Amino acid sequence: MHAEAAGVMTGTHFLDGDHSCCEGALAAGARFSAGYPITPSTEVVERFAARVPTVGGTFIQMEDELAASIAIQGAVWGGAKAFTVTSGPGFSLMMEHIGLAVMTETPCVFVDVQRGGPSTGLPTLPAQADMMQVRWGSHGDYEVIALCPNSPQECFDLTVTAFNYAEQYRCPVFVMMDEVVGHMTEKVVIPPPEQIEVTPRRYTTLPPDEFLAFHPREDLVPDMPRTGEGYNVHVTGLTHDERGYPDMTPATQDKLIRRLQDKIKKNVDKITLFEEEQIEGAEVVVVSYGITSRVAQRAIELAAKEGRESRQVPSHHRMALPRKADCGNRRQGEGNSRGGAQPGTDGARGRTLRCRESNRPFRWARRRQRTPSGRHSAGHHGGGAMSELTELTVHNPVEQFLRMDRIPHIWCPGCGIGTSVNSFAHALIDAKIDTRNVAIVSGIGCTGRVAGYVKQDSFHTTHGRAIPFATGLKLANPKLNVVVYSGDGDLFAIGGNHLIHAARRNVDIKVICINNLIYAMTGGQTAPTTPSDVITSTNPYGTYDPSFNLPYLVEAAGAVYVARWTAFHVRQLARSMQEMFAKKGFSFIEVLSPCPTLYQRRNKMGDGLDTMKFYKEVSKIRNGAATKDVALTKSGEITVGKFVDRERSDYGGLMHDKLLDSLGDDYVETEACTCQ
Numbered sequence: 267m268h269a270e271a272a273g274v275m276t277g278t279h280f281l282d283g284d285h286s287c288c289e290g291a292l293a294a295g296a297r298f299s300a301g302y303p304i305t306p307s308t309e310v311v312e313r314f315a316a317r318v319p320t321v322g323g324t325f326i327q328m329e330d331e332l333a334a335s336i337a338i339q340g341a342v343w344g345g346a347k348a349f350t351v352t353s354g355p356g357f358s359l360m361m362e363h364i365g366l367a368v369m370t371e372t373p374c375v376f377v378d379v380q381r382g383g384p385s386t387g388l389p390t391l392p393a394q395a396d397m398m399q400v401r402w403g404s405h406g407d408y409e410v411i412a413l414c415p416n417s418p419q420e421c422f423d424l425t426v427t428a429f430n431y432a433e434q435y436r437c438p439v440f441v442m443m444d445e446v447v448g449h450m451t452e453k454v455v456i457p458p459p460e461q462i463e464v465t466p467r468r469y470t471t472l473p474p475d476e477f478l479a480f481h482p483r484e485d486l487v488p489d490m491p492r493t494g495e496g497y498n499v500h501v502t503g504l505t506h507d508e509r510g511y512p513d514m515t516p517a518t519q520d521k522l523i524r525r526l527q528d529k530i531k532k533n534v535d536k537i538t539l540f541e542e543e544q545i546e547g548a549e550v551v552v553v554s555y556g557i558t559s560r561v562a563q564r565a566i567e568l569a570a571k572e573g574r575e576s577r578q579v580p581s582h583h584r585m586a587l588p589r590k591a592d593c594g595n596r597r598q599g600e601g602n603s604r605g606g607a608q609p610g611t612d613g614a615r616g617r618t619l620r621c622r623e624s625n626r627p628f629r630w631a632r633r634r635q636r637t638p639s640g641r642h643s644a645g646h647h648g649g650g651a652m653s654e655l656t657e658l659t660v661h662n663p664v665e666q667f668l669r670m671d672r673i674p675h676i677w678c679p680g681c682g683i684g685t686s687v688n689s690f691a692h693a694l695i696d697a698k699i700d701t702r703n704v705a706i707v708s709g710i711g712c713t714g715r716v717a718g719y720v721k722q723d724s725f726h727t728t729h730g731r732a733i734p735f736a737t738g739l740k741l742a743n744p745k746l747n748v749v750v751y752s753g754d755g756d757l758f759a760i761g762g763n764h765l766i767h768a769a770r771r772n773v774d775i776k777v778i779c780i781n782n783l784i785y786a787m788t789g790g791q792t793a794p795t796t797p798s799d800v801i802t803s804t805n806p807y808g809t810y811d812p813s814f815n816l817p818y819l820v821e822a823a824g825a826v827y828v829a830r831w832t833a834f835h836v837r838q839l840a841r842s843m844q845e846m847f848a849k850k851g852f853s854f855i856e857v858l859s860p861c862p863t864l865y866q867r868r869n870k871m872g873d874g875l876d877t878m879k880f881y882k883e884v885s886k887i888r889n890g891a892a893t894k895d896v897a898l899t900k901s902g903e904i905t906v907g908k909f910v911d912r913e914r915s916d917y918g919g920l921m922h923d924k925l926l927d928s929l930g931d932d933y934v935e936t937e938a939c940t941c942q
Contacts (some may be wrong), residue, residue, distance in 0.1 A: 323346070330763065337738035689837075829842040
């Protein structure tokens with residue numbers, strides 16, 4: 267497939283490397299970018315921000331590099347080709363999301379214009395010190411593809427190649443520039459679009475009932491689904507089976523990680539790009555990449571004048587190549603696939619290397635990971651045998667919205683998360699919206715597992731980053747109703763920065779926050795919402811940190827709809843969710859939920875039923891109450907109701923109006939699924 271003419275600035279130009287990289291991204295079909303200012307990379311997205319509205323795409327400046335590196339992944343699943351740009355310190359912050367892109371097989375491009383370090387280092391001076399980080403920076407076992415241009419012309423050419431590799435192998439690909447190449451200005455020749463080979467996204471041709479989201483073809487690469495087309499895929503950074511369902515068994519981990527590595531390693535000869543110049547007979551061979559390859563050429567010329575035979579191999583590609591000589595030299599005793607784990611052993615399988623296979627504790631641990639029906643359980647609490655559930659004959663109207671093949675769930679008896687999901691399903695029914703266009707995004711924690719049980723296109727992202735992922739998903743695919751369903755710690759502690767900025771922008775996403783007043787999945791630590799005097803594992807003598815008043819915070823940040831209910835108020839909650847679907851802009855519902863296992867028990871407040879009685883007794887419905895007056899205490903009155911319902915232009919509308927006013931007929935509106 268050839269690039270669209272609208273995105274290609276054909277001709278001979280005088281460009282620096284950063285601008286040339288931008289033109290390569292546009293020519294490759296990139297129509298979404300998220301970034302955060304950092305020297306010396308920002309010129310790439312500054313040019314993209316000016317150019318992309320004229321070809322039907324979007325640029326958004328995020329609040330930090332963490333947000334930028336996951337917003338692009340939301341955009342990819344929304345249908346766009348996407349990239350982000352950064353430099354050393356920002357690249358360090360992006361490492362977790364590089365791992366997410368690897369694990370979820372999200373095709374995207376990271377451009378790193380390298381500068382000197384460590385830390386803030388040399389902001390405007392060159393270095394190539396990020397090469398080890400790009401190879402080993404994110405935790406776990408994986409392979410990467412990284413391309414290293416040495417000129418503005420190669421910045422254009424290799425950026426196109428990077429997008430092609432990303433689509434071909436469904437993985438993140440890196441363009442590793444450096445400050446000199448990024449700021450160097452030279453002649454760049456951009457061919458006509460019909461001469462630029464562009465790899466399209468490989469979408470599945472199977473119907474939804476036959477499609478497995480992570481079932482690979484012969485090339486070890488799965489096809490992509492189209493979000494919003496009824497495939498109801500589940501995407502998670504957890505170890506998963508071919509359906510995308512979490513599966514923590516060693517066999518699944520081993521199979522998945524080896525495939526993710528092999529789809530790169532077995533294609534090294536196709537991927538690796540380099541040039542050789544008269545290396546036969548040379549005493550010294552110089553291997554170099556980036557700006558160093560140009561410096562090395564001068565050194566070779568000087569050496570030749572002194573009578574020394576040396577030749578150069580300029581490399582445009584840098585990755586960890588599989589080395590046949592490694593096998594005999596690897597250190598034993600490392601729990602990974604690099605440092606001693608040979609095929610068939612446990613280095614990449616998620617368990618410690620063992621002295622002998624008959625170790626009883628490991629056999630016992632594996633048995634505990636299974637439910638009475640023999641299926642793997644995704645979490646730390648059971649919910650009853652599947653055989654019992656399959657005997658039920660009464661049809662429940664909410665079953666159509668649930669992944670019944672994943673039941674039993676992991677939540678504790680008495681937890682209110684499942685109750686909220688029931689209200690959510692009823693809201694979907696009553697709202698009469700096209701549920702194919704509903705996408706669920708969750709973070710990490712007990713509530714984060716909602717994405718895995720709701721039968722919609724669902725995305726289980728990283729800790730605290732559900733909102734920027736949802737932002738990218740919505741902006742790349744405006745037809746979607748994007749719902750963020752997560753917990754108070756995920757949204758207001760590690761993810762608090764993102765929530766504030768999404769509310770400020772008024773991005774059209776719906777946020778449901780299950781507030782159990784504690785960090786539950788990690789063992790009962792103090793949360794940003796934990797009231798004073800509550801006992802937690804990290805405040806064993808009672809919490810003294812002031813707690814957030816969530817409705818007050820969200821209203822102040824700019825949300826257009828704010829409500830609070832408890833797990834007792836199921837009908838009112840469903841009605842609020844239905845109203846939220848009809849609202850344009852950033853909407854927020856807080857749902858107070860029992861945590862009988864860790865919050866109630868530790869504070870001698872009874873079980874889940876006792877908490878529901880407490881909610882009934884002390885809750886007062888006060889619609890329109892001033893949010894500054896609805897703060898929570900340990901045992902005081904709980905004010906519930908709809909507090910805020912106002913009109914305000916949403917981010918997509920603001921962007922549309924501003925660009926249309928500025929560009930007139932040159933502005934092309936963003937459409938869903940642009941990377942055909």
